Amino acid sequence: MTNYIGLIRKDPESDFGVDFPDFPGCVSAGSTLDEARAMAKEALEGHIACMREDGEAIPAPSSLEDVMADPENRDAVAFLVEAPDVDRLVRVNVTLEESLLKAISDRAPNRSRFLSMAAREKLARDSMPA
Incomplete structure (x- = not known):
């Protein structure tokens, strides 16, 4: 903390x-x-x-x-x-299809936040027992 x-x-x-x-x-x-x-x-x-x-x-x-x-x-x-726990932000480069990047940008003005939330949701789903 x-x-x-x-x-x-x-x-x-x-x-x-x-x-x-x-x-x-x-x-x-x-x-x-x-x-x-x-x-x-x-x-x-x-x-x-x-x-x-x-x-x-x-x-x-x-x-x-x-x-x-x-x-x-x-x-x-x-x-x-x-x-709250402060997790340091790290800048990374990612490669995405142009159409996917446009779709993300159209839906969310903050692409980093959108990608972070999507990753957390995917990780949470993958960690659930089947």
């Missing part, structure tokens, strides 16, 4: 906000600390899932020292958020 640093921030008139230095734009909030932590885990899982769908690389977790060295983070409270 991989853990990423979440930063909790609280202004006097706001909920507890959470952001992730390793994932700009991934933010969450909660009215209590417990709710903020739970919502942060959900937000991180969703953000990583979207990155995977888009074929984006998932960053390695930053160190606490690096995160807290940023003056913007000095007033935040750091905590660890468990992320």
